[in-house]
Amino acid sequence: MDRIVVSGIRKTFQLKPGQYVTVDGEETDRVTVLDGVDLNIRKGEFITLVGPSGSGKSVLLDIIGGLTQASKGIVQLDGTTITRPDPKTGYVFQQYALFPWRTALSNIEYALEVRGVPKRERTDRARYFLALFGLSGFEDRYPNQLSGGMQQRVAIARALASNPEVLLMDEPFAALDAQTREILQSELLKIWEKINTTVIFVTHSIDEAIYLADRIVVMTARPGTVKEIIDIDLPRPRDGDIRSSTEFNAHRARVWKALRDEVNKAQKDWALSPAYAN
Amino acid sequence: MAYISEKPGIGVRLPSIAAGSATRPARKHKTARGDGTFSYGLPLLMLFFLLWEIAPRLGWLNPIFFPPLSDVCRSWFGLAESGVLAKHIGISLQRAAIGFGLATIVAVPLGFLMGRYSLFEKISDLLVQTLRNTSQFALLPVFILLLGIGEASKIAITFYSSVFFLLVNTISGVKAVDPLLLKAARSMGTSDVDLFRKVILPASIPSIVAGARLAVKSSIFAVIGAEMLAAKSGLGYLIQQSQLMMETGDMYAGILTMTLIGLIVNYLLVWFERWATSWKGQSDTSPH
Ligand SMILES: Nc1ncnc2c1ncn2[C@@H]1O[C@H](COP(=O)(O)OP(=O)(O)OP(=O)(O)O)[C@@H](O)[C@H]1O
Ligand SMILES: [Mg+2]
Numbered sequence: 001m002d003r004i005v006v007s008g009i010r011k012t013f014q015l016k017p018g019q020y021v022t023v024d025g026e027e028t029d030r031v032t033v034l035d036g037v038d039l040n041i042r043k044g045e046f047i048t049l050v051g052p053s054g055s056g057k058s059v060l061l062d063i064i065g066g067l068t069q070a071s072k073g074i075v076q077l078d079g080t081t082i083t084r085p086d087p088k089t090g091y092v093f094q095q096y097a098l099f100p101w102r103t104a105l106s107n108i109e110y111a112l113e114v115r116g117v118p119k120r121e122r123t124d125r126a127r128y129f130l131a132l133f134g135l136s137g138f139e140d141r142y143p144n145q146l147s148g149g150m151q152q153r154v155a156i157a158r159a160l161a162s163n164p165e166v167l168l169m170d171e172p173f174a175a176l177d178a179q180t181r182e183i184l185q186s187e188l189l190k191i192w193e194k195i196n197t198t199v200i201f202v203t204h205s206i207d208e209a210i211y212l213a214d215r216i217v218v219m220t221a222r223p224g225t226v227k228e229i230i231d232i233d234l235p236r237p238r239d240g241d242i243r244s245s246t247e248f249n250a251h252r253a254r255v256w257k258a259l260r261d262e263v264n265k266a267q268k269d270w271a272l273s274p275a276y277a278n
Numbered sequence: 279m280a281y282i283s284e285k286p287g288i289g290v291r292l293p294s295i296a297a298g299s300a301t302r303p304a305r306k307h308k309t310a311r312g313d314g315t316f317s318y319g320l321p322l323l324m325l326f327f328l329l330w331e332i333a334p335r336l337g338w339l340n341p342i343f344f345p346p347l348s349d350v351c352r353s354w355f356g357l358a359e360s361g362v363l364a365k366h367i368g369i370s371l372q373r374a375a376i377g378f379g380l381a382t383i384v385a386v387p388l389g390f391l392m393g394r395y396s397l398f399e400k401i402s403d404l405l406v407q408t409l410r411n412t413s414q415f416a417l418l419p420v421f422i423l424l425l426g427i428g429e430a431s432k433i434a435i436t437f438y439s440s441v442f443f444l445l446v447n448t449i450s451g452v453k454a455v456d457p458l459l460l461k462a463a464r465s466m467g468t469s470d471v472d473l474f475r476k477v478i479l480p481a482s483i484p485s486i487v488a489g490a491r492l493a494v495k496s497s498i499f500a501v502i503g504a505e506m507l508a509a510k511s512g513l514g515y516l517i518q519q520s521q522l523m524m525e526t527g528d529m530y531a532g533i534l535t536m537t538l539i540g541l542i543v544n545y546l547l548v549w550f551e552r553w554a555t556s557w558k559g560q561s562d563t564s565p566h
Contacts, residue, residue: 090465091462091466097462099481101558113476114463114469144557144558
C-alpha cells in the first residue's frame with residue numbers, strides 16, 4: 001500500500017526584488033527547482049534520496065513535510081492531500097535544530113507539548129526515547145553541553161517521540177564525523193526495524209544511501225525530476241560488514257553511474273549553486 | 279558537493295558515543311565580572327572617600343558646600359531613622375517600577391509585531407525613530423500639560439525613557455531568531471500562538487533582558503530628574519529640596535543613596551540576565 005504519493009510536483013521560486021540568476025544564459029528572477037516529480041512510497045519503506053547539490057532534494061522534503069507549497073502537483077499522505085505540516089510527520093535537519101534554551105528531555109517533550117499530550121505522558125515518553133538512543137543521564141543537559149552526535153540523537157528522538165508515520169531526514173548525519181555517522185546509521189536502522197516508520201532520507205553519501213535504503217531515488221540536476229529508482233535488495237538486518245560485500249559494491253557502481261552525469265551537469269550550473277538554499 | 283564513496287565499514291562497533299564522550303569542559307572562571315576588579319578598584323575608591331573626608335576639614339573645600347563624608351553619613355542616618363529616606367526611596371522606586379512595567383507591557387508585544395511582520399515595521403519605524411530621539415526631559419512639560427503635575431506625568435516620563443530600549447531590543451531579538459528553529463517548530467505543527475510563546479519569546483529573551491537592563495537604569499534616572507524638576511516627593515525631590523535649603527549633608531546623603539540604588543539594581547539585573555540566559559552559558563551552570 002502506498003503511504004506517500006507524490007504526483008507531478010513542480011516548484012518555481014520567485015526571487016526577491018533585485019535578485020537575479022542566470023538560467024541557460026538568460027537572466028531571470030524565477031527559478032524552477034522541481035520539474036514534475038512523481039514518486040510512490042510504500043508504507044514502512046526506507047527511501048534514500050540522492051542527487052547533485054541544488055537538485056531540489058530539500059525543497060521536495062519541505063513540500064512533503066507541508067512546510068512549502070508546491071507550484072503544481074500534489075502530495076498525498078494516506079490519501080489526504082498535504083497542505084500544512086502533518087502531525088503524523090517528523091522532520092530531522094542536518095543542523096539538529098534543537099531549542100538551545102531547553103534541556104535534552106524538554107526538547108523531546110516539545111514535540112509532544114505542541115501536539116497536546118498531557119504532561120505526565122510527555123515526560124515518560126521523552127525519557128523512553130532518550131533511553132532508546134542511549135542518552136539516559138543526559139536529560140538535564142542543554143544542547144550546547146552535548147556533542148554533535150548526541151544532539152542529533154536528541155533531534156531524532158524528538159522526531160520519533162510523537163510516533164510519526166513518516167520521518168523526513170535531510171542529511172541528518174552530514175555534520176558528524178565518520179565513526180559517529182556509522183554508529184548512528186546502524187542505530188537508526190535498528191530503531192526503524194522496530195517501529196516501521198516510513199522514512200525519506202536525503203544524503204550525499206552513496207554508501208549511506210545504499211546501507212540504509214530499500215530503494216534509492218536518484219534525482220537529476222536542476223530542474224529536479226526523478227532520474228532513476230534503484231532497488232536495494234540487501235538482506236536485513238544489515239550490519240556494517242555488508243559494506244564490503246560484492247553486492248554492495250555492485251550497487252555502489254550502479255548508483256554512481258546514475259549520478260555521475262547529473263553531478264557534472266550541476267557543476268555547470270554554478271550560477272544557481274545553492275546561494276538561496278536554506 | 280562531490281560524491282564521496284566511503285571506505286568499507288570498519289566492522290567493529292565503537293562504544294556508544296553518547297556514553298563515551300560525556301565531555302565535561304574544563305571549568306571556566308566562575309564569573310569574569312566582580313571577583314578581581316573589586317579588590318583592585320577598592321584602594322582608589324577608598325582614597326576618594328578619604329579625600330572627601332579630609333579636604334573640607336583642612337579647608338581645601340568649603341565645608342558648607344562639601345561637608346565631610348562623616349557628616350554626610352550622620353545626615354544619612356538621621357534621614358534613615360526618621361523614616362524620611364525610606365519614604366522617598368519607596369516613592370521613587372514605585373514610579374520607576376510602574377513606568378518600567380508599563381513600558382514592558384507595551385514594548386514586548388509591539389516589538390514582537392514589528393520584528394516579525396516587516397510591513398508593520400515599515401509603517402511604524404519612522405515614528406518610533408522620531409520619538410526615540412526626542413529627549414524625555416524635553417517632553418516633561420508636555421507630560422505635565424497633558425497629565426497634570428501629579429503621579430501620571432512622572433510615570434509617563436519613566437515609561438518614555440524605558441520603552442525604546444525594550445522595544446528596540448525586542449525587535450532585534452525577534453529578528454535574530456534562527457530561521458531553522460522556526461522551521462523545526464513549524465514542522466512539528468506548532469501553532470502561531472505557540473510559535474510566539476515557546477520559540478520566539480525564549481529565543482529573544484537574552485536580547486530583551488539586555489534591553490531591560492538599560493531600560494531600568496534609564497527609568498530610574500528619569501524619575502530622579504523629573505522629581506528634581508517637578509515633584510513634592512521622591513529622592514530627586516529630596517536632593518533638590520536639600521540644595522535649596524542648603525542642607526548639603528542631606529543633599530549628599532540623597533545622592534549617595536541614588537548611587538547605591540543604582541549599583542544594587544545593576545547588580546540584580548546582571549544576576550537576572552545571567553539567570554535568564556543560563557542555557558547559553560558554559561556547562562557549569564547546569565544543575566549537574
Ligand atoms: N526560498 C528559496 N528561494 C529561491 N530559491 C531557492 C529557495 N530555496 C531553495 N532555492 C533554490 O532551489 C534549488 C534547490 O535547493 P535545495 O536546497 O532543495 O537543493 P538540495 O538538492 O537540497 O541541495 P543540497 O544537496 O546542496 O542540500 C537551489 O538552487 C536553491 O538555490
Ligand atoms: Mg539540501
